[in-house]
Amino acid sequence: MAREQVYNFAPGPSTMPVSALKTAAAELLDFKGSGMSVMEISHRSPLFQEVFDGAKARLKSLLRVPDTHEILFVQGGATTQFAAIPMNLLAGGTADYAVTGNFSGKAAEEARKYGNVHVAADTTATGHDRIPTQAELNLSPDAKYFYYCANNTIFGTEWHFVPETKAPLVCDMSSDILSQPVDVSRFGLIYAGAQKNMAPAGLTVVIVDKALAGHELPITPKILSYKTMIETDSLLNTPPCWCIYMLGLTLDWVSAQGGVEAMDAVKRERAGMIYDFLDESRLFIPHAKPEARSFMNVTFRTPSAELDAEFVREAAARGLKNLKGHKLTGGLRASLYNAMPVEGAKALLEFMKEFEHSHV
Amino acid sequence: MAREQVYNFAPGPSTMPVSALKTAAAELLDFKGSGMSVMEISHRSPLFQEVFDGAKARLKSLLRVPDTHEILFVQGGATTQFAAIPMNLLAGGTADYAVTGNFSGKAAEEARKYGNVHVAADTTATGHDRIPTQAELNLSPDAKYFYYCANNTIFGTEWHFVPETKAPLVCDMSSDILSQPVDVSRFGLIYAGAQKNMAPAGLTVVIVDKALAGHELPITPKILSYKTMIETDSLLNTPPCWCIYMLGLTLDWVSAQGGVEAMDAVKRERAGMIYDFLDESRLFIPHAKPEARSFMNVTFRTPSAELDAEFVREAAARGLKNLKGHKLTGGLRASLYNAMPVEGAKALLEFMKEFEHSHV
Numbered sequence: 001m002a003r004e005q006v007y008n009f010a011p012g013p014s015t016m017p018v019s020a021l022k023t024a025a026a027e028l029l030d031f032k033g034s035g036m037s038v039m040e041i042s043h044r045s046p047l048f049q050e051v052f053d054g055a056k057a058r059l060k061s062l063l064r065v066p067d068t069h070e071i072l073f074v075q076g077g078a079t080t081q082f083a084a085i086p087m088n089l090l091a092g093g094t095a096d097y098a099v100t101g102n103f104s105g106k107a108a109e110e111a112r113k114y115g116n117v118h119v120a121a122d123t124t125a126t127g128h129d130r131i132p133t134q135a136e137l138n139l140s141p142d143a144k145y146f147y148y149c150a151n152n153t154i155f156g157t158e159w160h161f162v163p164e165t166k167a168p169l170v171c172d173m174s175s176d177i178l179s180q181p182v183d184v185s186r187f188g189l190i191y192a193g194a195q196k197n198m199a200p201a202g203l204t205v206v207i208v209d210k211a212l213a214g215h216e217l218p219i220t221p222k223i224l225s226y227k228t229m230i231e232t233d234s235l236l237n238t239p240p241c242w243c244i245y246m247l248g249l250t251l252d253w254v255s256a257q258g259g260v261e262a263m264d265a266v267k268r269e270r271a272g273m274i275y276d277f278l279d280e281s282r283l284f285i286p287h288a289k290p291e292a293r294s295f296m297n298v299t300f301r302t303p304s305a306e307l308d309a310e311f312v313r314e315a316a317a318r319g320l321k322n323l324k325g326h327k328l329t330g331g332l333r334a335s336l337y338n339a340m341p342v343e344g345a346k347a348l349l350e351f352m353k354e355f356e357h358s359h360v
Numbered sequence: 361m362a363r364e365q366v367y368n369f370a371p372g373p374s375t376m377p378v379s380a381l382k383t384a385a386a387e388l389l390d391f392k393g394s395g396m397s398v399m400e401i402s403h404r405s406p407l408f409q410e411v412f413d414g415a416k417a418r419l420k421s422l423l424r425v426p427d428t429h430e431i432l433f434v435q436g437g438a439t440t441q442f443a444a445i446p447m448n449l450l451a452g453g454t455a456d457y458a459v460t461g462n463f464s465g466k467a468a469e470e471a472r473k474y475g476n477v478h479v480a481a482d483t484t485a486t487g488h489d490r491i492p493t494q495a496e497l498n499l500s501p502d503a504k505y506f507y508y509c510a511n512n513t514i515f516g517t518e519w520h521f522v523p524e525t526k527a528p529l530v531c532d533m534s535s536d537i538l539s540q541p542v543d544v545s546r547f548g549l550i551y552a553g554a555q556k557n558m559a560p561a562g563l564t565v566v567i568v569d570k571a572l573a574g575h576e577l578p579i580t581p582k583i584l585s586y587k588t589m590i591e592t593d594s595l596l597n598t599p600p601c602w603c604i605y606m607l608g609l610t611l612d613w614v615s616a617q618g619g620v621e622a623m624d625a626v627k628r629e630r631a632g633m634i635y636d637f638l639d640e641s642r643l644f645i646p647h648a649k650p651e652a653r654s655f656m657n658v659t660f661r662t663p664s665a666e667l668d669a670e671f672v673r674e675a676a677a678r679g680l681k682n683l684k685g686h687k688l689t690g691g692l693r694a695s696l697y698n699a700m701p702v703e704g705a706k707a708l709l710e711f712m713k714e715f716e717h718s719h720v
Contacts (some may be wrong), residue, residue: 003389003390003395003396004390004393004395005395006394006395006396008395008396008400008401010400010401010402010405011402012402012598013399013400013401013402013403013598013601014400015396015400016397016399016400018389021388021389021397021399022389024388025385025388025389028381028384028385028388029363029378029381029382029385030363030364033364034366034681035363035364035365035366035368035679035681036363036366036368036375036681037376037381039373039376039381039560039561039606040368040370040373040374040375040376041368041370041373042370042371042372042373042682043373043561045370045682075435075436075437075440075562075600076435076436076440076583077435077583077597077598078597079582079583079596079597080435080436080581080583082581082582082583083581083582083583083584084581087581110581110582113578113579113581114579193598195598200399200600200601200602201399201403201598201599201600201601201602202435202562202563202599202600202601202602202603203562217579218473219473219474219577219579221440221442221443221444221447221470221473221584222439222442222443222470223436223437223439223440223442223443224443224581236439237437237438237439238372238373238437238553238555238561239561239562240435240560240561240562240600240603241373241560241561241562242560242561242562242602242603243562243600243602246399319395321395321396322402322405
């Protein structure tokens with residue numbers, strides 16, 4: 001089971017804890033002595049219920065989810081939530097959207113099908129290199145909710161404060177969930193595609209204030225109704241069992257590391273060393289404004305697209321994989337999610353220094 | 361990696377080919393020498409594109425899908441398709457639904473949100489123990505489509521003919537896809553949750569006639585638009601990569617066995633021996649009418665609920681797992697999907713004979 005040591009800086013699906021992968025491989029054919037794979041057992045069997053309940057309880061404990069909120073395990077990714085959120089919460093009214101990147105822009109566009117969208121902030125003009133301040137948020141008086149994306153994977157920016165709004169907060173935490181403590185009670189709804197900090201692609205975690213459920217539009221598919229999913233404990237139909245199993249293994253690892261406080265400390269160390277170098281670099285140019293920098297996705301570039309490509313190629317040859325920036329931005333990007341060891345960031349830093357030395 | 365030999369008769373998630381599980385375990389930590397798990401690589405990487413294209417091409421070949429139709433890999437299970445189908449194909453018109461079990465009933469109920477539903481057949485009165493004949497189908501003159509569920513997992517019945525209708529056929533093949541040859545050109549849309557004959561739960565395969573796409577209601581979520589999914593080759597957002605990978609491994613196994621013709625022969629042998637015994641049994645009572653019997657799910661019972669429970673317990677002790685019937689029907693059920701070896705059916709048959717001998 002040995003594998004060549006590589007560091008995988010992919011933006012998602014992305015690197016996972018090795019301990020979780022090893023456990024999964026070891027018990028793939030025979031889950032807990034059942035003679036069956038965890039993929040082969042019924043989602044309504046006691047054996048799987050234990051997996052499901054265990055992952056949910058661990059997540060509730062790690063994120064300190066209050067009893068006012070329910071954790072749902074659903075399918076379809078953020079793109080599905082772009083529709084489910086307004087279908088359930090907008091009820092034909094107005095919602096405020098902060099557009100600070102590609103995915104919040106898409107969320108706002110989708111919501112227009114189901115009610116009025118008021119753009120409360122928009123950082124398009126500066127290439128989404130910043131996050132608006134509280135004072136810059138142009139809030140509607142009667143908004144049903146305020147929507148934002150906590151971390152912009154593509155542009156490498158992150159909200160370092162929780163907005164103050166009268167309306168319930170709805171937050172896409174796909175790329176920074178579990179990387180820091182969060183006061184869940186301040187949110188009406190938090191959701192996250194699992195494929196960055198939690199589990200393989202195919203699972204979306206929704207944490208919803210139960211008081212907000214039950215007002216969906218009549219055309220809402222039953223599977224997208226938060227009320228129905230709360231009532232059925234996410235088991236209206238067969239859930240993505242393997243992803244929930246892998247989530248449990250990943251959460252075990254997060255707990256063993258010391259929980260979200262430990263993840264928070266490590267993320268600062270990991271991203272900090274790259275940003276410190278970028279600030280003094282004579283070659284690399286950081287994209288995000290310092291006060292808006294993401295701890296999860298570090299975006300930067302060299303002076304030319306050719307040199308960017310050379311950097312990606314040479315890095316890959318050293319086992320530093322997937323450093324190419326998104327096609328919308330070009331340039332370079334290092335995604336440093338929870339499962340990226342500090343050693344990975346150190347290896348990247350060393351390579352950046354060498355690359356600079358030989359190209360300046 | 362040895363595991364105790366059990367036969368798993370679960371209705372889904374269900375038994376998978378051992379060769380697929382072994383390959384998955386062996387390359388879980390290091391996919392094709394990349395130093396990464398297949399769960400850790402980008403869905404837009406060449407390495408994953410190969411997995412995706414390979415599974416799709418294999419499915420197209422095994423089911424002989426014509427070029428008029430597109431294969432989509434989506435999320436959300438049959439319950440999501442219950443809404444997506446009328447959102448995309450009904451356009452406020454009328455659709456004919458044959459209600460021959462639990463899931464077709466739910467599909468009809470969901471479709472009422474988006475247009476008119478005409479019940480073309482309903483077998484509720486006899487406990488869904490039969491399938492209507494062609495002559496019994498009460499078709500609307502102007503139906504946008506005719507919907508049916510090819511195999512009723514809970515009740516153990518299966519359509520052994522393809523209905524003749526003017527309207528395009530829409531068919532839920534979740535529990536018998538890949539168990540026999542099918543003339544895809546006769547269908548407007550075929551879909552199947554993967555967790556019975558194809559892959560772990562979390563993937564739904566949709567095969568749609570491209571000519572039917574593009575007429576969705578304005579309130580259709582983008583992720584549920586067949587047109588959008590055709591245009592993006594199912595990569596509008598991150599797909600359930602692991603499930604698509606496992607689908608590929610399962611399809612490799614189906615091919616190696618001889619394709620759907622071989623699956624068809626084996627299913628007849630497997631289910632045939634159980635039905636033959638049921639027909640002469642002095643203890644067990646089959647549920648489905650002989651002409652409607654499913655090759656995938658054999659439903660039966662003893663004269664009492666207590667004896668049913670004893671049968672399930674004793675069978676499990678012998679490694680014959682998950683023989684309990686669905687809560688809607690009670691009784692017993694043996695699900696015999698593609699990956700169930702003939703030896704599994706033989707072991708069940710032997711046990712049924714012994715059990716009868718000691719209880720009559």
